[in-house]
Amino acid sequence: MSRPVKIAPSILSADFARLGDEVRAITEAGADYVHVDVMDGHFVPNLTIGPLVVKALRAYSDLPFDVHLMIQPVDPFVEAFAEAGADIISFHPEAGPHPHRTVQLIKSLGKKAGLVLNPATPVEAVEYLLGDIDLILVMSVNPGFGGQGFISSQLDKIARLRRMIDDSGREIELEVDGGINTRTAPQAIAAGADVLVAGTATFAGGPTAYGANIRTLRGD
Ligand SMILES: O=C(CO)[C@H](O)[C@H](O)COP(=O)(O)O
Numbered sequence: 001m002s003r004p005v006k007i008a009p010s011i012l013s014a015d016f017a018r019l020g021d022e023v024r025a026i027t028e029a030g031a032d033y034v035h036v037d038v039m040d041g042h043f044v045p046n047l048t049i050g051p052l053v054v055k056a057l058r059a060y061s062d063l064p065f066d067v068h069l070m071i072q073p074v075d076p077f078v079e080a081f082a083e084a085g086a087d088i089i090s091f092h093p094e095a096g097p098h099p100h101r102t103v104q105l106i107k108s109l110g111k112k113a114g115l116v117l118n119p120a121t122p123v124e125a126v127e128y129l130l131g132d133i134d135l136i137l138v139m140s141v142n143p144g145f146g147g148q149g150f151i152s153s154q155l156d157k158i159a160r161l162r163r164m165i166d167d168s169g170r171e172i173e174l175e176v177d178g179g180i181n182t183r184t185a186p187q188a189i190a191a192g193a194d195v196l197v198a199g200t201a202t203f204a205g206g207p208t209a210y211g212a213n214i215r216t217l218r219g220d
């Protein structure tokens with residue numbers, strides 16, 4: 001039985017001068033999540049957006065906001081993103097000394113907690129948190145920029161995590177982020193992904209193309 005696949009457009013590839021309209025457009029085009037990449041110029045070599053922008057965008061979509069924090073430290077900013085309207089808050093274990101504490105903080109605010117694995121981070125980093133987290137995000141590029149090429153070695157990691165999640169008996173979503181396109185989406189799905197983040201591939205061609213782009217990536 002094949003699982004339904006969700007598409008989470010990364011608004012990093014949207015037109016930032018029209019961000020609200022872009023979020024509305026992907027919502028109307030059939031996206032499942034709105035993926036928000038938060039970068040601090042320290043944990044990753046790029047700067048993007050903060051909680052004020054997340055809060056402003058909330059008015060444009062009822063979809064779950066899937067907030068990918070690429071910031072260090074994480075804990076001092078979790079409450080601000082929760083209050084701004086994040087539904088899923090994911091962070092990198094390398095960004096702080098106590099990932100378990102960060103997961104508990106996110107959950108104490110009534111939000112879903114995700115752990116992000118960089119391409120170099122082994123699956124073992126998530127093992128002790130399988131009883132607590134709601135989502136695992138596998139980076140298939142080095143975090144920091146949209147438009148990079150998919151790192152194929154991550155397919156094996158996705159498959160291993162699929163087995164770990166299934167063995168755990170818990171409802172944990174397996175999300176893949178970076179370099180997803182019409183060639184790599186089927187590979188990630190076959191390896192066991194539940195959610196595909198796609199920036200470049202969703203926003204290519206402008207608003208009239210978003211619906212077809214999303215359906216193609218999902219394999220509809
Ligand atoms: O987290 C990210 C980068 O750090 C982005 O979500 C990711 O790069 C998506 O962009 P694209 O689909 O263009 O690769």
Ligand SMILES: [Fe+2]
Pocket residue numbers: 010035036037068177197
């Ligand atoms: Fe991301």
